[in-house]
Amino acid sequence: MAKSGQMHAFYLGIDTHEEPIVFMRSECDICRAEGFTANTRLQILTGDKNLIATLNIVNPSVLPPNHIGFSDSAWHYLGLKRGQPVRVRHAPLVGSLSSLRKKIYGHELNALEINSIIHDIGRRFYSDIEIASFLTACAGGRLSLAEITALTRAMVNTGNQLHWPGQDRVFDKHCVGGLPGNRTTPIVIAIASTAGLMIPKTSSRAITSPAGTADTMDVLTEVDLTLEQLKRVVTETGACLAAGGKVGLSPTDDLLIRVERALDLDSEGQLVASVLSKKVAAGSNHILIDMPVGPTAKLRDLDQAEKLAELFYGVAAALQLQIRCVITDGTQTIGNGIGPTEEARDVLAVLRNSADAPRDLTERALYLAGQMLSMYSGDSESAALEQAREILYSGQAWQQFRRICGAQGGLKEIVDAHYHSELRAKHAGRLLKMDNRRLAQLAKLAGAPSSTAAGLRLRVKVGDSIVPGQPLATLYADSAGELAYARDYFRQNRDLFEIDIEQ
């Protein structure tokens, strides 16, 4: 190593998720100087880019001398090439960490302090444990309305922002989540944009669920649009159904959500800031929030839903947004498919008015589209619902959906899974309930969402009479190993289908 901390970048091919990690040989001078007794943090500089990474030590066999290895996310963030010179130095003090400690000790932060925390997280100056600490300090109702508002603004400001000149009303919808299969968004967007609403919809990919809207749409069309492509699609068709990834709207939110889900934390303040920052950054100002309530959904009871709605309304008022929160039934899965491809099949069946379209998904989508239309027109909810029905049943929604997909790059052919297997009932009885969380887990273990064809198709509904050997669901996977792994889980969790044995 040269005196100045000059080293060469080495591609290791280690994916540590988003957290930037660097790998160095134990005998190199920097490692010896920095020590390795605690969480050692180094700043890496190259060109006009830099970040702070955590040091891992490797055997000399892993890395040539004078080279420093990078986790994949750090490699991509810095835009490195093999052998590229980088400068390594002792990490500077990250100023906003003192604001983080202030929050930990129970004090309210001002907008400036919140802004600097979000800015530092965005430029990769925080380790995952620091992000975890920030999220924990903000959870449990410890964020005031002013703090949530500041957090929302800060997240908007760290990313790209869309503007729609000449449009004073731009719409969006969001579902608080927790219900597998509840894939209403593509249907609602198709219906509402047919009626003339502008909806620049971006959706996330799944983080802990078997499919996000972006994963499902990815089965049907191109979703990884650039900001320019997204603008063009919305200008041409009035709407889009894109993935959030490439467009960079509120990107810091993605870094927070990843750690939040890993902690299985549901902080109300973070949730509100996360949702509203994405919408504000997309240029939307009229937002419909779907809140499914049920014992295995994210919102367990009405009380919880009403508290959350109050926060949404408070922050929306401060940001001059029109929002409407609607509470919906979250007691069981919606539709029959779980996983990107299976959910896409349900969406297509509804849009095409097929005979086998799941009724519950149709009705839920119509209800939400009606709510959005009534926000737009000021019509009564029943009149707006009628309008939504007319748009869907007349085939106009399907036509508009194809226009959107056409503008995004065309409709894709659905590809079937390579392997499938029936999950059968062992004994007779009535199906009392299904466990949403374990159904989602089963679909994930079969490979969803990274194998898009993997997942489940439910063959029964709550209340059905079951005979021994009857298929309860079909399991899809792209490899025999994944199918076996998921079947193993089912064998240990047969009671996720709760069947009352009839005497």
Place this chain on the structure above:
Amino acid sequence: MAKSGQMHAFYLGIDTHEEPIVFMRSECDICRAEGFTANTRLQILTGDKNLIATLNIVNPSVLPPNHIGFSDSAWHYLGLKRGQPVRVRHAPLVGSLSSLRKKIYGHELNALEINSIIHDIGRRFYSDIEIASFLTACAGGRLSLAEITALTRAMVNTGNQLHWPGQDRVFDKHCVGGLPGNRTTPIVIAIASTAGLMIPKTSSRAITSPAGTADTMDVLTEVDLTLEQLKRVVTETGACLAAGGKVGLSPTDDLLIRVERALDLDSEGQLVASVLSKKVAAGSNHILIDMPVGPTAKLRDLDQAEKLAELFYGVAAALQLQIRCVITDGTQTIGNGIGPTEEARDVLAVLRNSADAPRDLTERALYLAGQMLSMYSGDSESAALEQAREILYSGQAWQQFRRICGAQGGLKEIVDAHYHSELRAKHAGRLLKMDNRRLAQLAKLAGAPSSTAAGLRLRVKVGDSIVPGQPLATLYADSAGELAYARDYFRQNRDLFEIDIEQ
């Protein structure tokens, strides 16, 4: 991969600190099944051992097929051998995480819940972000006295425990910390055990400082004793000066402290539980707590010190311990050496009554030894201080120190650093103050504590008149690169010696 999740262990030589990480090829069935969209957790089982690890994905070039790589700490925890078969499965639900969430949401935990959290952390079921979340949720005064007591008991119960039959009073001391060079422990233990006190002293290695007592003692004798060796030394000499590592007293505390220091969190509740659990596990019941107070020490003011003392007294009462908290001057470094070897030189100089023994270290050690002796004898503080002075100045303390070191394996020869360099003043003036934190940082960058000879010897004291070119300190390092790296830091931080320019 076989259907059952059977794979072979592969030694990668990647040290990720304590957090267990496993590395798998992206195309293996388990990776595909588990997905890699979030913090994926897997349980690894082999023989009667198991842990839960976070999954990182690697390029096929890094790992042969059907093999799973381990971080060094996971490798050692599981006691693996190259190629050893292991079973990999979806991580089970860690029950105590629901108690963690309860705490995050602001509820008090009962002893059972705290016990299960500490138990699960101890058996490597928590990721670092989960530990960070637990520490954050407990910081800022959010632990009640009952919770701190339960936490202390839980940490004692997860490790080894020492008992001293026939001894109703067993002593210990602890310094809350934050002052570089404040190495009183070896001197205090030598003096007090000469007077007949039993002191089974274990100390930690440095986590964020340039030297812990264990690092300093490691320069002088063998410190990595087993539990059996420790018992023998204490039985023979009445005391020991061992490292905490191998003896396994309150080992979960080490896992917590590592993350706490990385977050730069100082949670009072955690601190009290950490200190007292180590002492109770060592079988001590009379404990002296040294609390240095000063603007760059850990305790910034008297208020903070008194609040902490109150917690110590409260928990000690619940655990039936006798403790005494003493507040000492923490405004500047104690002694002249910083780093294991340089601090060891100061300790030896004091014990040998050398002419160049740092007066401040001598006086501080005598004061603390006097406090401990008065706890033992019930004598007045001044009489006990006199007794301490007599023991030190008569050479008895030095004799007892050699007995202890002899029992631990003999006195070692001190080895000089390979490189040194004077840090000189640029201009004349009076030395107003020195920045403790940056002095510590400088010593660390020179290689302390992993290079034991690395560190600093201060050549000036606050109040001294300085002439241009005068050495302020000597910097020691074991390699030219480390010396240069530390000198770089000094050049950018000359103002850590605050010199008032005399007109």
